[in-house]
Amino acid sequence: MNYNFSNRISSLQPSAIREILKATADPAIIPLAAGNPAPDAFPVEEVRAISADILANRPIDALQYGVSEGYQPLRDTVKDWMKQRENIGREFDDIIIMSGATQVMDLTTKVLCNEGDTVICEEPSFIGSLNCFRSYNCKLKGVPVEADGMDVDALEQALKSTPNAKFIYTIPNFQNPSGATMSLEKRKRLYALAKEYSVMILEDNPYGDLRVSGEKIPTIKSMDTEGIVIYAGSFSKILSPGLRVAYCIAPKPVLAKMTVGKQAADVHTPCLNQMIVDEWFKRYDVNAHITKIQDIYRKKLNLMCDCIDKELGDFVEYVRPEGGLFIWCKLPDNVNMLEFVQKAVEKKVAVVPGNAFLMNDTDSTQYIRMNFSTPSDENIIKGVKILGEVAKEYK
Numbered sequence: 001m002n003y004n005f006s007n008r009i010s011s012l013q014p015s016a017i018r019e020i021l022k023a024t025a026d027p028a029i030i031p032l033a034a035g036n037p038a039p040d041a042f043p044v045e046e047v048r049a050i051s052a053d054i055l056a057n058r059p060i061d062a063l064q065y066g067v068s069e070g071y072q073p074l075r076d077t078v079k080d081w082m083k084q085r086e087n088i089g090r091e092f093d094d095i096i097i098m099s100g101a102t103q104v105m106d107l108t109t110k111v112l113c114n115e116g117d118t119v120i121c122e123e124p125s126f127i128g129s130l131n132c133f134r135s136y137n138c139k140l141k142g143v144p145v146e147a148d149g150m151d152v153d154a155l156e157q158a159l160k161s162t163p164n165a166k167f168i169y170t171i172p173n174f175q176n177p178s179g180a181t182m183s184l185e186k187r188k189r190l191y192a193l194a195k196e197y198s199v200m201i202l203e204d205n206p207y208g209d210l211r212v213s214g215e216k217i218p219t220i221k222s223m224d225t226e227g228i229v230i231y232a233g234s235f236s237k238i239l240s241p242g243l244r245v246a247y248c249i250a251p252k253p254v255l256a257k258m259t260v261g262k263q264a265a266d267v268h269t270p271c272l273n274q275m276i277v278d279e280w281f282k283r284y285d286v287n288a289h290i291t292k293i294q295d296i297y298r299k300k301l302n303l304m305c306d307c308i309d310k311e312l313g314d315f316v317e318y319v320r321p322e323g324g325l326f327i328w329c330k331l332p333d334n335v336n337m338l339e340f341v342q343k344a345v346e347k348k349v350a351v352v353p354g355n356a357f358l359m360n361d362t363d364s365t366q367y368i369r370m371n372f373s374t375p376s377d378e379n380i381i382k383g384v385k386i387l388g389e390v391a392k393e394y395k
Contacts, residue, residue, distance in 0.1 A: 008115075008137055026348070030383035033350035034374035035176070035325055037237055038300065041293040041373075043280070047240065050279045054272065062272040068259050070097025070247070071274035077281045078233075078247050086208075087222040088231060094252045096259060099269045101206055101246040103262070104232035105132045108167065108202050111257040113138050118165045120158050120199070122150050124328075124357030124367070126176045129169060129204065141165065142359040145175060147319050149182025152189045159197040167200040167230070172220060174207040174324025177357045177369040181322055187220050194228055200254075206234045209290050211323035212298035227251040235277055237325075238290055243273045297323070297373060304372040304380050311388030315395075325373045328354075331366045335394050341368060343390045349383045 054062050069075065075095050082088040089095075098104050105128075113119065115137040121130065123142030133140060141158050144151045150170060159165060170190065172182035182190070194201045203220045221231040234246040248258065262268070280286065304327060305320050316329040331337055341353045354367030372380060 008135055028348050029345070030349045030379045030386070031374050032370045032372075032380075032383050032387075033352045034371050036374045037241065038293075038296050038373045041296055042240060043284070043289060046280060046284055047276060050276050050283065051272070054275050054279065058275070062275055064271065066268040066271040066274070068096075068263050068268050069255075070095070070269060071271060071278060074245075074274045074278040075247075077278050079249075081281065081286075082233070082249060086219050088219060088249055090224070090227075092227045092251050093249055094255050095247055095249050096255050096262070097269045097274055098232075098246040098248055098262075099266055100236065100241075100244045101204065101232045101234040102128050102132060103265070104230070104246060104248045105129045105169075105202070105204070106265070107248075107258040107261045108200075108230055109133055109136045109138060110261045111254065112166045112200060116164070118162050120155065120162065120165050120168045121359065122170055122175065122178075123359055124177050124354060124365075125169065126171060126204070127356050130357075130359070133169070138166075140359040145178045145180050147180055149175070149180055149186045150190065152186050152193065155190065156193055159193060159199065165197075165199050167202050168194055169202045169204065170220070171204045171207070173205055173217070174210060174321050174326070176207070176324070177326050177352070177354070177367075178328045179319065179321030179324055179326050180328075181214070181217065184217050187217065188223065191220055191223050191229070195226055199228075201229045202232065203229055204232045206232070206237055207324040209238050210294065210297055210325065212294050212301055214322035221249065230254060238286075238293065239277060239280060243276060245269060245273050245277050294323075297325070300372045300377065300380065301327075303377055304370065304384065307381055307384035308370075311384050312391055315388075315391040325371055327370045327372065329368050329370060331368065332394070333366060335366070337364070337366055337368065340390060340394075343393065344387055347386050347390060349386045349390075351387070 074097060079089055079095055109132060113136055118139045118141050119133045120141045120143060122145045141162055143155045143158055149172060172187060174181055201220060205219060221229045230250040232248055316331060318327055318329045331340055338353055341351055344351055352369040354365040354369060355361050355363055358365060375383060
């Protein structure tokens with residue numbers, strides 16, 4: 001059989017990151033390449049109790065079809081929570097529950113972009129979102145990420161030179177992969193530029209509650225007086241990624257089109273999962289749980305940074321992030337990054353090659369991404385020590 005695939009999919013190629021991550025199937029591999037929450041961050045007993053209660057007392061509500069916009073009690077709960085916690089939500093906004101935050105990226109692209117339109121992205125940026133944009137045959141325009149977030153001067157030049165740009169994609173808090181946090185001044189400038197050039201902003205904030213140091217910075221969506229910001233939030237990092245429950249807060253006309261797009265994708269997010277999240281908010285102290293996981297990640301982040309300083313201090317450059325899950329390390333210019341990554345895999349340590357996060361993943365870069373949330377403390381120490389041994393081969 002000769003299979004003829006669509007132009008959208010035929011143009012997509014497997015990323016180099018996939019080849020590296022295949023090695024993590026080996027249980028002997030130390031997974032510094034992952035991005036999963038720490039096992040002890042899951043409220044397992046709470047979810048078990050909630051699930052049992054729902055299935056015992058409201059099984060049909062949980063197992064029946066739901067509405068595409070989401071389970072209404074959860075929508076109300078999240079609206080109230082985001083208003084109190086982030087000052088998000090104006091009269092022109094509404095909320096839809098999504099099956100993971102990646103669905104926000106997918107539906108944003110589906111409703112705003114035609115083939116050939118441009119999405120302006122931070123560079124580097126999250127590979128899952130980049131591949132989503134690529135799947136709609138969008139062009140990607142990269143804007144460099146600095147220590148305090150997107151280079152807004154470069155953003156202005158990109159907007160001037162890209163008349164068919166439909167939205168700006170940003171992860172302002174503890175960006176994946178760079179770990180950078182966008183300053184308040186840059187957030188204000190980004191919003192002003194988007195307003196000036198009539199371009200939407202897609203603010204992706206999966207890590208905002210994982211701050212372990214520094215001062216909280218207002219979201220871009222909280223500044224939105226014009227209805228130009230689409231906000232993606234998720235419960236994957238504070239509750240469970242396996243539940244696949246996320247949400248989007250955006251202007252009502254945009255959400256109306258997203259709802260139609262969602263009906264053509266998965267109809268609705270699983271009702272049982274939405275009910276679990278809603279009951280979790282109603283029965284437990286979510287803010288106390290967030291404080292608990294912040295303590296877990298503070299310890300793990302500091303441990304990895306201390307290990308990097310000890311084992312790789314004179315070999316790599318990095319900026320200690322104030323939260324999130326990742327550390328972005330720059331190798332010396334004379335080191336072949338992909339070769340370094342391969343040598344690490346051969347010694348049973350997996351890290352992510354930095355080119356996976358570029359607009360064109362065949363471009364060269366000296367960066368690698370390391371994750372501290374997934375591995376045990378013992379494996380953080382052991383894994384970074386092994387990377388130090390690989391580094392010695394280049395001295």
